[in-house]
Amino acid sequence: MSDVEAEISRVSALTRQLLTEYAAWGNKIVVGEVGNMMYDDMTEFVNLRMETVESCLWLLKAGKVADALGLCRSLLEHYLLYMLMCRGNKYFRLQDRADLTESKFKEYLAERQAAQIKEAADGKTNCIGVEKYPRAKRHVMYIYEGVKAKDEPEFVIPVHYFHFQDFHPETMRLPEGDYFSYRDIGEIGKEAMKRHRENATERYRFYLSYDALLQCLELNGLVDKAALTRIEAHYTFLGKFLHPTHGAARDLHVDRNHHKGGTSAGLPQPYSPVATLLANIYVCYLVASLVDEIAGLFEAASTKYFSDVATAELRELTKRIRDEFSYFWFLFNEPTLYDKFLYASAQATAEEWAELGGRYESVPSDRVKFSKDIYKHFGDSLNGWSNNRCRYRSPLEGR
Structure with missing residues (x-):
């Protein structure tokens, strides 16, 4: 099994673990003396999104990567709306x-x-x-x-x-x-x-x-300009698999320039392991984002509605996702080490490099711009790179 294939299994397993913990969470919550239908409605919203997550996992297991990414676009849009439903005061x-x-x-x-x-x-x-x-x-x-x-x-x-x-x-x-x-x-x-x-x-x-x-x-201060650019990039990339876009699915396949002709359900060659990993990472981050949002909603509730919201296990898992898969720059996490490596290699002046002490890891996050070429950039970030200034190690090395 290659490093990428092993990582696919790790990501998928952690996504399923979070789904299982979310499903069990409801029985751990201790309600207060007063009920409020809003919390039931907000929970149902996430429950239905988790059904979509399960569909994504089934599609990925069956090797239908493009369809899973199309559903991720739907999940992303629902997540943006849910942020406003929870915190858009x-x-x-x-x-x-x-x-x-x-x-x-x-x-x-x-x-x-x-x-x-x-x-x-x-x-x-x-x-x-x-x-x-x-x-x-x-x-x-x-x-x-x-x-x-x-x-x-x-x-x-x-x-x-x-x-x-x-x-x-x-x-x-x-x-x-x-x-x-x-x-x-x-x-x-x-x-x-x-x-x-x-x-x-x-x-x-x-x-x-x-x-x-x-x-x-x-307007609500839930995103800044930099976060907006990341949202636009992810939304546009995922939208290619939801709306008619020439070559979008083909570009994710092994031997994407090889046209065999004939009829079949999809292309004869499989999706690349990198594309499969990327789709799994999207699903995992979207689940974590939705869970963090509903956990925050319940944590902010008055004790008259909930005397114990029991979110500790959920928060532990979502933090683990962001820590273990920090090589993916999503909406609100920090730039990856690969993005900092690129800045240090291609943009930092000699004076800046000296100030950083010869460590690309020390590049301030606000200097790093997001790459809009999401698939290629993600694939490149999984490899090791070096130049006359610094060396970048693959995040999969030594997993």
């Missing part, structure tokens, strides 16, 4: 002022910002900020805190919890009059359905679409 309402010229819009925005400051000081508004919405022309963004219960003001429910539950894609995309109906809903009904469609479109565009998720994550 700020939300916004938009005002469309595209009727104004750019100069007039700037004046209007400044007026609304000054008014908000005064109204907040006088206790006349719960708006906490006014900004220009960056993803649409001449829209004013009024920022608020999440939904609070009257009898429990410290308990904030992010609005994405409600947006997710209330969004129905068929309402947005399938006009009532274009499809079979047992009865004519009349003009009043058609007008009502039109309003529902407009509301659904607005909910999707500004809160649930991919661009909207990024905007809301940034």
